Amino acid sequence: MYEMFLIRNGLKQGDALKPLLFNFALEYAIKRVQVNQDGFKLNGTLQRLAYADNVNILGGSANNVKENAEALLVATKEIGLEVNADNAKYMDMSRERNAGWGHVVKIDNSAIERVEEFKYFGTTLTKTSIQEEIKCRLKLGNACYYSVQNLLSIRLLSKILKIKIYRTIILPVVLYGCKTWCLILREVCRVSLFEDRVLRRVFGRKRVEVTGEWRKLHNEELNDLNPYPVLCGW
Numbered sequence: 112m113y114e115m116f117l118i119r120n121g122l123k124q125g126d127a128l129k130p131l132l133f134n135f136a137l138e139y140a141i142k143r144v145q146v147n148q149d150g151f152k153l154n155g156t157l158q159r160l161a162y163a164d165n166v167n168i169l170g171g172s173a174n175n176v177k178e179n180a181e182a183l184l185v186a187t188k189e190i191g192l193e194v195n196a197d198n199a200k201y202m203d204m205s206r207e208r209n210a211g212w213g214h215v216v217k218i219d220n221s222a223i224e225r226v227e228e229f230k231y232f233g234t235t236l237t238k239t240s241i242q243e244e245i246k247c248r249l250k251l252g253n254a255c256y257y258s259v260q261n262l263l264s265i266r267l268l269s270k271i272l273k274i275k276i277y278r279t280i281i282l283p284v285v286l287y288g289c290k291t292w293c294l295i296l297r298e299v300c301r302v303s304l305f306e307d308r309v310l311r312r313v314f315g316r317k318r319v320e321v322t323g324e325w326r327k328l329h330n331e332e333l334n335d336l337n338p339y340p341v342l343c344g345w
Contacts (some may be wrong), residue, residue: 131152137164137192139190140163140186140189140190140192141166141183142180143189146184165232166183167231173203174241199223199224200223200224200225200226200229201223201224202225202227222274234287241293242291248287249285249301250286252285255284255313256281256308260312262276263312263313264315271338273313274337277313278336281309302332306342307333310328310333310335310336311327311328314328314333316328
């Protein structure tokens, strides 16, 4: 380690050293915070989730979150960092409908907005169910599907390559954050219908030998043609 030296000029926008210095400073401030031992625990550890400039504080009560937020605010101010109260939100995850409405969380006398849901790294967090998040994932998956549907229909590409396009480009968009999903039968049907629609585009129609007409492939036929496991098994 070098001796301490004085920096007189700030870093320019886009400087590769800027995020490293910011991470060092924020990590130093977070480690100095003495978290309330009554806070929320996950896998036996008290939780302060930090990624880049996004910091999340999980607590068992609004007062606990408020105390930990104030402690973090003091620690960041000591090293010259400031918390933007306008971008700060808090959400109560209690099953009671009106839980948390009587609490006011403030930062430097600025009240933090209470929300019913918010997006965190592309995932919509709600206090009720995962249905809205699944709807959002399927909507984004549809947009991705329509952007490449011409590739899935063209005859120049093999069906194996089309399946790889689906699993590489479309499927990750739909399944983002799926490990936290608790699916009921309705959500299973929605996800299965989405995959069946994409596979029908890939494999096309089947010709009936007796009549000479073309028909859509049944779900069982799609499962037999698909070399990969079914997205939502029954």
